[in-house]
Structure formats: structure tokens, C-alpha cells
Amino acid sequence: MTQEQTSQQQKVDTGPLPPLPPLPEPPPSPRQASRRTMLVAGIAVLAVAGIALWWFTRPSDPMSDPRPVQTVQNFVAATEARDVSRMLSYVEPTDLKRQISPELRSYMEYITDLQFKNETYTLVDNNGSIARVRLTGTVRYTVDYGSVYSGERSFDTIFELVLLEGTWYLRSLQLPELEQQQ
Numbered sequence: 001m002t003q004e005q006t007s008q009q010q011k012v013d014t015g016p017l018p019p020l021p022p023l024p025e026p027p028p029s030p031r032q033a034s035r036r037t038m039l040v041a042g043i044a045v046l047a048v049a050g051i052a053l054w055w056f057t058r059p060s061d062p063m064s065d066p067r068p069v070q071t072v073q074n075f076v077a078a079t080e081a082r083d084v085s086r087m088l089s090y091v092e093p094t095d096l097k098r099q100i101s102p103e104l105r106s107y108m109e110y111i112t113d114l115q116f117k118n119e120t121y122t123l124v125d126n127n128g129s130i131a132r133v134r135l136t137g138t139v140r141y142t143v144d145y146g147s148v149y150s151g152e153r154s155f156d157t158i159f160e161l162v163l164l165e166g167t168w169y170l171r172s173l174q175l176p177e178l179e180q181q182q
Helices: 003-008 030-057 067-080 084-089 095-110
Strands: 111-126 130-144 148-164 167-174
Touching: 067 084, 067 111, 067 130, 067 148, 067 167, 084 095, 095 111, 111 148
Parallel strands: none
Antiparallel strands: 111 130, 130 148, 148 167
């Protein structure tokens, strides 16, 4: 066929061609894919580690938590040592703590000897944020107000503790009723 013959035989016009489909997204570079994978894996590892840490460090039953009893024991040891600063470190951090500090320091100056004997510490209840510890025993004391007074008394006291930011603090206590002396 010659060129003339071809031009004489015209082909039927089929119209415009349809648009091309969009190009597929280029696959992420191996570097980007590994960064994403490492980021997701890192977040997953941190989440699992956080849950595991919480799971293994929380007391399963608040009544099995020894810390409220230890706080009362430490407070009693500080009281026996007549160390007011250490005593106050176990008291709930409130304005009252600041207010009683000077008064407590002056009272402790009069106590020349203080010994606790036969102490029994019992965790009465603990809901995870408030605990009550019962302390029973005998206290031997010597007080010097200018005149020296000595004695020994049994006691039965309930301490209420509060958990603040992971630390147990003494909130209040029920003082034992004093016997009427005749």
C-alpha cells in the first residue's frame, strides 16, 4: 500500500481516548516503613511494660499491703526517739501539720523518756486509699514539768492513714480514754 491509498482509506473516528487511570501510590521506601514499624513496636513495648509494671507492683488485696502498718511503726519509733521532725514526716501534709509543729516540739521537750513495749500492730481495714491500724501495748514514760512524773500505761489506739501519691500518711488517731486517778 502506498501512502496515497492509506490516506484515501480513512478510518472511522472513535472519539477521544478515555483518561488514564491514576498512577498507583509509590510503595513506601524501606527506610520509611522501618521507621513506622519501629515506632509502632516501641509504643506497643512501652504500653506492655507499663501495664506489667502496674500489675506487678500493685498490692492485689489492699488488706495485704504492709505499708500502713510500717508507717505507724515508723511513727512510733520516731516518737520513742522523740524526733519531732521524723514524727511529722509521717503526718498528712496539711496546714494542720504546720500549725502543730511548734506545739509538738515544745511538748516533746518535757518528755525525758518514752518507751513502748509489747506493741501489737493490726491492720483493721484498708480500701486502698484509707487504712486504719490498731496499736496496742504498754508505754513507759517520764515527764519533767519541773517535777518529774513517771509511769506505765497500757494503750489501745486506732490510727487512720491516707494514701497520697503512693505514700501512706497519718491522718488522725483515736486516743485511748484516760483512767480516772483517785
